[in-house]
Structures are given as C-alpha cells and as structure tokens.
Amino acid sequence: MANQIYVGVDLGGTSIKVGLCDENGQLLHKYEGPTLSEEGAEAVLDRIADYCRKAVEEAGYAWEQVAGVGAGIAGFLNIREGIVELSANLGWRDVPVKKSLEEKLGKTVKIDNDANVAALGEAWGGAGKGISNLICYTLGTGVGGGIILNGRIYQGFKGMAGELGHMSVVPDIEAIQCSCGQFGCLETVSSATGIIRMAKNAVERGEHTSLALLPKITAKDVFEAASAHDETAQRIVSRAAYYLGRSMAHLAAMLNPERFIVGGGVSHAGELLFVPVRETFDKYAPAPLKADVDIVPATLGNDAGCIGAAGLNLF
Template sequence: MNLERKFYIGIDLGGTSVKVGICGEDGSLLAVYEGPTEAEKRAEGVLQNIELYVRELVSREGYSWNQIAGIGAGIPGFLDFQAGLVKASPNLGWRNVPVKEILEARLGKEVKIDNDANAAALGEVWSGAGAGISNVVCYTLGTGVGGGIIVKNNLCQGFNGMGGEIGHMNVVAENEAIACGCGKTGCLETVASATGMIYMAKEAVIRGEKTSLALIREISAKDVLDEAKAGDPVSVQIVDRAAKYLGKSMALLSIIVNPQRFVVGGGVAKAGSYLLDRIEGYYCEYALENARENVDIVPAILGNNAGVVGAAGLHLYE
C-alpha cells in the first residue's frame, strides 16, 4: 500500500444506524462499516460508537492512521456547520451538541459536519450522477424531502446552514396546502415525500374514493407508486401531484441558481422514469426557456452510499 496516499473518512449518521466509509481523493468508496446508532445512549454514547466504528474500519482495512487526512459527518437536523454544532436533531433527540469538538478530541483529526442531505448531494457531485458538473441541485425524496445545491463546485450552505432546504420551499397552491412538520403550510415535503404520499393515500381511502389502495392494510409510498404504474386513478393523481410541485420547485431554482443538472435520489425516486418523466414535463411547463436550455434531470446513482461519500468530501468542497 502506498503510505503517501491520503484518504478521507465519511460518517452518515442516521436514527437507527451509522455508516462509516473510507474514500480516496477521487471520491471512490473503498470500504464501509455499519453499526447501530443506539440513540438511547444519548449524544455521548452515539459519538463513542462512531469513534469505535471509525477506528475499527481503519484497522480492519489495514490503513495507517497517518493516511487519514480528515473526517466528515452528515447529520440529520439543523446545524451550525462552521462551529461544528448540532443545534437540533429531532431524529436523534440532540440539542446543542458540539460534535466537531468531541470527535476531534476523540479521533485527533480535523472534523467537518453538515446535514445529511447536503452530504448526499456532495456525494453525487463528487463521484455520482453529478460528477464533472459544477452547477447541480440534488433532491433526496425519502421520509422528507432533502436537498443540496452546488454552485461552481461550492456547496451552498447559506450564512447559518439553512441553504438548500428544498423540502420547505412554499410551492403548493394555497387551496391544496396542508401543515408541514416544520410548522408552515404549503411545503414541497408535504406532497413529494414518502410521508406526504402516504398521507394523501390514506385520506383518499378515508373519503371512500374508488382505489386499489383501499385493499392495502399498511400503505407505503412504494404501494402508491406501484398502483400508479398499474393505472389506479387515485395513485396516479398522487404521483402526478408530487411531480407537479417537484417540477415547479425546479423551475424556481432554475432562475435562482441556474443549475445544469438536477439529480433526484432517495427511496421515492426508485420509481425511476415513471416519476422523472412527469417531473421533467412539469419542469418544462413552468421553467423559463433560457433557464431550462440544456438542463437535464437524472436519477442519483450512489444510492445509500451517497451520504457517506459526500461526508468524506466535505474536506474537498468548501
């Protein structure tokens, strides 16, 4: 092994599991270790677990600790990324946790943090579907709607870390808007996330609408997407509504940051071209011609590894 090569550690911290990976300087994911978060142990116990997982991975793969140039962590919640502070993470039950300071003391390496959606976006730009493109907007469609905006190869974090909160763009028409978990109404997340789709499906069943979803005991977003593909009119309407507002949000972003590419990932995006084609149709309908010229909408390709790769890349993308 070339001991002069430098490597970066990425940490993708979730509510139930922690994924740790080693990346090369080209964004290649070389090795991964995954262990339980054990959130019930509170911040101190979780960060201790992370230290153990990082050291275990480096040791197991035979790397020298001196080869590790830096460590990055993608964390769900609201962060002060400059101070390295997790201000609030509802999924973990954390508030005002100085993650950077604690991990640097435990691991003896420079640590950078960002929210998990920004980290996933960086992963796709570094070595995924956005590789080689300097202006990209990434969507992560899962339990919520996460996002990351890269302009001229720089991550747009904003002055206090709220840059790229795409899921909370107020795009839903007032007569259709419902309350979001953030406390506002009309957020993209309420219609384009798995949670939003499930909510709309259950409401349709309760209203007694004629739909095959009524035969499913515990409706999932996958069920909604599968039934839409099979032609169920209620499911088609739900997916079309999500696509409409995703396309509208992209049209708005196209005249704010003017990206060359939109990358769409997350569990909901596994619907593939069925969803992406509809998003693109609405994007073209809403976007100004000059803003959409030579712009494409593509699926993410790193899957569940995007977050860990992007977290490692925090040291290379300022």
C-alpha cells in the same frame, strides 16, 4: 492503494455508517454499527471514533494515511463551529462534535447537514460527478435537499440552505399544513408521507381504487397501482411529480443549475415519476434556463451520506 484516504461518517438515529474514500470520491471500504443514542452524546462520539479506526484497520490502511474526517448529521447545526445545536433524531442539544472528535481522533473534523453531504456525495462520486452546479433532492419520509454551487456546498447565512421540502409551491386553496408549521410546502405532496396521505384521503372519500383493498398503504403501493393504470393512483403520482417539477423551475430561475438529482425511496418509482417531472419543468422553466439542464436519479443510494461526508475536507 490510495496514499491518502478520507473518512466519512453518516450519523443516524439507528446506525452509524463509516466510509473510506480516495481523493476521487471512490468508496474504498464501509463499516457500520449501532448508534445507541440512548447512552448519551459522549458514548456515541466514542463509538464514532471507534468505528472510524476499525474501518481504517479493516481496509488495511494506516491511521497516518487519513487526511481528514467528516460527519453528516440530521438537525440544526452550527457548521462553522462544528456544534450540533439540536438533533431530534439523536436527542442532542449543543454538542461540540468537531472539538470532541478532533480530540479523540487527532484529525481535522468537519460536520454538515445530512442532506448537504448526500448532495456532495452525488456531486463528488455519483450522478453529479464532474458537474459544478447542481441541486439534489431526497424524497423520503420528508423532502430534503442540498445545493452545490461552483463545486461547493451552499450553506447560506446560518448553514440551513437547501430546505427544498419547505418551498411553498401548493396554492392556498389546495394547501395543507406542513410539519414545519407553514402551508403548501413541497413536502406535503412530493414526499412518501404526502403520497400516502393523498392515497388515504382518496380511499376515505370512497374513490374507486385498488388502494382501498390494502390494509396499509405505502408510497410503493401507490406507484405500483399507477403502473397498473389505477386512475386514482395515477392522479396522485401526477400531482407529486407536478409540484416537484414546478419547484425545479423556480430553482432554475434563481440558481441556474446544470443538473437536478433526485434520490430517496420515492425516486425508485423511476420513469413513472421522472417523465412528468421533466415535462412540468420543461413547461415552466424559462427557456434560456432550461437549455441543457437534465433531471436524473441519484446513483449512490445509502452510500451518498458517508461519501459526501468524506469529501467535506476537500470541498
């Protein structure tokens, strides 16, 4: 049994996940409970403190063995001060999470963006273990990301680095407006939302595709249709993969990572997605910057957030 443990909190709009990790990033125990954000920020922070203590107790550790607590939160954060400036998921504005949880738990608390801590989780105990320079994509409803440079999360000027989904990669003639207000963002083509949009547009244009027979199209449906040699679905997957690979080539030129890790629901498409992504990356990345660089799926799944949050006090 570990002498010291690190507690990580993955705070979502629906649920709060708490993970206990040892110093090597191994997940020792998990606890999960509802967020109930409608009860207000203070009630949620009380709930987080309660869940942390319950997780430690359930795992058979003493509270004195906790070396630090970290929390991953979606939204705009003042990471250095530990304040959630705005979180639409939680309905929070200017909530001093660090100060409040330190008072409730009697431990050092650090916070970071949910995508950053997921990247740190993969770097510490997942697909990036042992690699100091990597970039992690999360392909879900949107496209999130995190950048690890020299073994540490790269946060940028205001702690907002790693917004990979908002790189402009689609040319103007093909670009549509993103939820961020700009045009041509990666998120518009390589997220589940973007893939579904392209599929619906194809059906509305009257293209001959099995997707037209479905009452509601999901990204999984598109990948399954592509596997079954549906030409429309194959074209959509190819487009999503192409721009994802192009974005990686841009990042390779700027940051020279050793590995790209891709997680989130869309990554479950497997080699149907990864093969064309790798081909595009190989085509567009400068030769010296693509040598020995690999593109791999994430391995931690939904545990990446709480594992990475636990690591905030080590990295």
